[in-house]
Amino acid sequence: MTNSQPRGSVTAVLEDLRGVVAAAHLLTDPAQLVTYECDGLAAYRVTPGLVVLADTAEEVAAVVRSCARHRVPFVARGSGTGLSGGALPHAEGVLVVTSRLRTLHAMRPEDQRAVVDPGVINLQVSREATPLGYYFAPDPSSQQICSIGGNVAENSGGAHCLKYGFTSNHVLALDVVTPTGEQVTLGTEAPDPPGYDLVGAFVGSEGTLGVATRAVVRLTRLPEEVRTVLAGFRSTDQAGAATSAIIAAGIVPAAIEIMDALAIEAAEKAVSCGYPAGAGAVLVVELDGAEQEVEHEYAEVERICREAGTFEFRMATDAAERAEIWKGRKSAFAAVGRISPDYIVQDGVVPRTSLPEVLRRMGEISAERGVRVANVFHAGDGNLHPLVLFDASEEGATERAEEVSGMILDLCIEHGGSITGEHGVGADKARYMPRMFTDDDLDTMQLVRCAFDPDGIANPGKVYPTPRLCGERPRVVQGAHPLQEAGMAEVF
Amino acid sequence: MGDDVLTSLAGTCTLREAQPGDAVDGVPATVVASPADAGETSALMRACDAAGLTVVVRGNASKLSWGRPPERVDVVLDTTGMDALVEHSRGDLIATAGAGMPLAVLRDRLAEGGHQLVVDDLVGISTLGGAVATGLAGPRRMWTGALRDLVIGVRFVRADGTVAKAGGKVVKNVAGYDLSKLLTGSMGTLAVITEVTVRLHPVPASSWWVGATVPPDRLPQVLGTLVASQLVPHAVEVHAVPGGDPQVAALVSGTPAGSAARAEAMAPLLGAGAQVAEEPPSWWGRIPTSDGAGSPLLLRTTARLSGIPELVAEATGAGLTVTGSAGAGVLHAAGDGGLDASAAVTALRTTSVRLGGSTVVLDAPAATKTTLDTWGEVPALDLMRRVRNEFDPRRTLAPGRFVGDL
Missing domain, CATH: 3.30.70.100 (Alpha-Beta Plaits)
Incomplete structure (x- = not known):
């Protein structure tokens, strides 16, 4: 147990790294550091003490070993597109950037595997695999710039995870640097490695269990047939009813997405996606698989949509038309900037069957508080992305928007859902974790953290609110830990 | 001994003295405890923790001898009393059931809604908890992934009696560590699973x-x-x-x-x-068996997809019968007593590791089991030890069964 040792400083780490990492890749100039002060969630900003642009796994390990030696916190960062502040730097810590590790080591379609560095861009894997007949299934909206290392940390999803699952379903093995500085391989290229499923624990741990330096990921066979349909409805209730009927018919589409009137308005202004005029909601359904199955499912979906009251039903017949349908949906977050100077992107999950009730309640909250909420959601799995609109220049508007955003999360929890479906907990939602989990639940998760990171130096302050120190027994200590009071240690 | 144990556990749940048939992989048990819910499980585990008693969790005992024999079995924790279907939300395609729910019963209940948990019961009488604890997976893992990919929430009781949960009842959920995956395949060495929530799929027409x-x-x-x-x-x-x-x-x-x-x-x-x-072949979705009496040698051996033909040849060449998922890269191999078990394990292990996989001994005749290297070389074993030590520092749960004699 080294919990009682005082923290060192980034200066000590910097000294260790001179001669190990190229001087140009050790950033200390405040003008350079400021570039890294936030990730995709710009509401939180912290200037890191030191930024290291690592070129190799060995350099990552050297950084972490030095941090461990001096008990200096470190935060790993990929492309910095995360939406929960998971890569928010630590002011007295080191930010390890993995985006220069971007070698695509192997594409092996015969094994349905690719071996990639953490800095490799998500979409690049699919681009390389497509000519071979394969792709990488997790497709977050940021896939053009987000990295595999970030996907692993956040367990990224995307529109197609309804059928194909999340990053954790597509990672077989990882080389990681643990917070104690060891380089270990978790898992094997084949499934069912002996021992605990540490890959399962690591994926989605948001940088709190170490830094991935290489990943073996699954490649998925390209479907023979893809059909994307767009259906316009008068209301989200109608679109929601169509969704329920599709699921009840035993169809598992690759994706089912709904946008409401306000989100459609924004998308039209931004990218002129040509969605049906006057629609209160649009439903996007993508079916893929063997041609004979898709054919049948398509007929079912069309019948269901017409019964649910669609007034316009279109099918994309080629890749260009499909891209056109997706354009509106994939640009929705950014598009909201066209109709509101500021907005909060929320990410919550409810059981699909609670969608109508939750949408109704959100409408009421929006009306009561006078805060507009645009809705874009992965309807198939109940993952909501409400966009809470506000104008920060108006007095009290930011606070009102934050309040509404928080009330939406409470709605998700009330209905048995989750505070995050794919954006992660990060710095943003750690305070909500106790609403979803008991102290005992959180203490149990903390056991995993203590096994990997006994000193608590890996991305401290993220995911869990003020966890207890490793080795401390729960409920024994009342109030502040004596070491804390003595200024000897910090609970993070 | 039995009386002492019964005394120290009195009042926690239904207890009885163990019979010879309650032995775990040849190791005699002292008491069988049958908690009715998580609360009783918690009381039992607290009492075991206080008295320094070891515990082996048992469902229908169909895979109880997998892994190495436990060092000691003071208490067999029988989960079959916790067999309720807690929820089957048809519109959400999820279900929650007690760990003791037999997979066969679960299948029938879910089928009423046109749904299924896509898990192939390779041994025929598994409980849900036993399937999760052993990471049971069969042919259709190629379609939906293995059980680790379908378990979306777990409730469990830790070795010290703490009741906790992870995950939830929505499929898409990244709040907190995914302990469901950590517990899946952990062979009952991290916690007592009391309830499991799973993702369902429609039953194809x-x-x-x-x-x-x-x-x-x-x-x-x-x-x-x-x-x-x-x-x-x-x-x-x-x-x-x-x-x-x-x-x-x-x-x-x-x-x-x-x-x-x-x-x-x-x-x-x-x-x-x-x-x-319209029907599968007779060997489909089963663990290969031999004609010999007693536990045959049973291995799980894996490889990258393109390596499966070589692995099949290696197994049959070593005198083993092999059945498994060429579509996933996981095979089960079995052989009877006439075979040189140690040589077969070594040969298959060398080949599987070269092909990106591993070979583990799931079961073996009592006489040879302890002479075999059950788990082989385990990457990241030190981290696993630390995880085990955090969850169960006194090695209460099935000590010695899992990798590295954890």
């Missing part, structure tokens, strides 16, 4: 099996073509006995018209003589 006997020299080409087929097989399985040609079968399921057409289109990929059938 119809299913077809396309099968053929394939000469060994054609196996790589046939398996390679099948797993890469855009006809979307839900399983591709291989079965081979020493000295015989491998048999290959693929499962195609979906709509009646669509699946029938796909099955017909798939048959030529298996070569001349391929048959389309």
Whole structure:
């Protein structure tokens, strides 16, 4: 147990790294550091003490070993597109950037595997695999710039995870640097490695269990047939009813997405996606698989949509038309900037069957508080992305928007859902974790953290609110830990 | 001894003295405890923790002898009393059930809603908790992933009696560590699983099996073509006995018209003589068994997909019968007493590791089990020790059974 040792400083780490990492890749100039002060969630900003642009796994390990030696916190960062502040730097810590590790080591379609560095861009894997007949299934909206290392940390999803699952379903093995500085391989290229499923624990741990330096990921066979349909409805209730009927018919589409009137308005202004005029909601359904199955499912979906009251039903017949349908949906977050100077992107999950009730309640909250909420959601799995609109220049508007955003999360929890479906907990939602989990639940998760990171130096302050120190027994200590009071240690 | 243990556990849950049949892999047990819910499980575990008693969790005991024998068994914790179907939310395609729920009962209950948990019960009488604890997975893992990919929430009791949960009842959820995956396949050494929430899939309207006997020299080409087929097989399985040609079968399921057409289109990929059938071959979805008495040698051996034909050849060459998921890269191999178990394990392990996989001894005759290296070399074993030590520092749960004698 080294919990009682005082923290060192980034200066000590910097000294260790001179001669190990190229001087140009050790950033200390405040003008350079400021570039890294936030990730995709710009509401939180912290200037890191030191930024290291690592070129190799060995350099990552050297950084972490030095941090461990001096008990200096470190935060790993990929492309910095995360939406929960998971890569928010630590002011007295080191930010390890993995985006220069971007070698695509192997594409092996015969094994349905690719071996990639953490800095490799998500979409690049699919681009390389497509000519071979394969792709990488997790497709977050940021896939053009987000990295595999970030996907692993956040367990990224995307529109197609309804059928194909999340990053954790597509990672077989990882080389990681643990917070104690060891380089270990978790898992094997084949499934069912002996021992605990540490890959399962690591994926989605948001940088709190170490830094991935290489990943073996699954490649998925390209479907023979893809059909994307767009259906316009008068209301989200109608679109929601169509969704329920599709699921009840035993169809598992690759994706089912709904946008409401306000989100459609924004998308039209931004990218002129040509969605049906006057629609209160649009439903996007993508079916893929063997041609004979898709054919049948398509007929079912069309019948269901017409019964649910669609007034316009279109099918994309080629890749260009499909891209056109997706354009509106994939640009929705950014598009909201066209109709509101500021907005909060929320990410919550409810059981699909609670969608109508939750949408109704959100409408009421929006009306009561006078805060507009645009809705874009992965309807198939109940993952909501409400966009809470506000104008920060108006007095009290930011606070009102934050309040509404928080009330939406409470709605998700009330209905048995989750505070995050794919954006992660990060710095943003750690305070909500106790609403979803008991102290005992959180203490149990903390056991995993203590096994990997006994000193608590890996991305401290993220995911869990003020966890207890490793080795401390729960409920024994009342109030502040004596070491804390003595200024000897910090609970993070 | 039995009386002492009974006394120290009195009032926690239903207890009885163990019988010879309650022995765990040859290790006699002292007491059998049958908690009715998580609360009783917690009381029991607290009492065991206080008295320094070891605990082995048991469902229907169908895989109880897997792994190494536990060092000591003071208490067998029988989960079969916790067998309720807590929830089947048809619109959400999820279900929650007690750990003691038999998979067969769960299957029937879910089928009423047209749904299923896609797990193939390779041993026939598994409970849900036992399937999760052993990471049981069969042919259809190629379709939906293995159980680790379908468990979305767990409730469990830790060795010190703490009741906790992870995950939830929505499929899409990244709040907190995914302890469901950590517990899946942990062989009862991290916590007592009391309740499991799983993702469901619709039961397809119809299913077809396309099968053929394939000469060994054609196996790589046939398996390679099948797993890469855009006809979307839900399983591709291989079965081979020493000295015989491998048999290959693929499962195609979906709509009646669509699946029938796909099955017909798939048959030529298996070569001349391929048959389309409404029933699976007799060896489908089962662990290979031998004719010998007692526990046969049972191995799980894995490889990258392209390495499966070589692994099949290696296994049959070592005198083992092999059945498994060529579509996922996981095979089960079994042999009877006449075989040099140690040599077979070594040979298969060397080959599987070279092919990106591993070989573990799930079960073996009592006489040879302790002489075999059960788990082989385990990457990241030190981290696993630390995880175990955090969850169960006194080694209460099945001590010695799992990797590195944890």
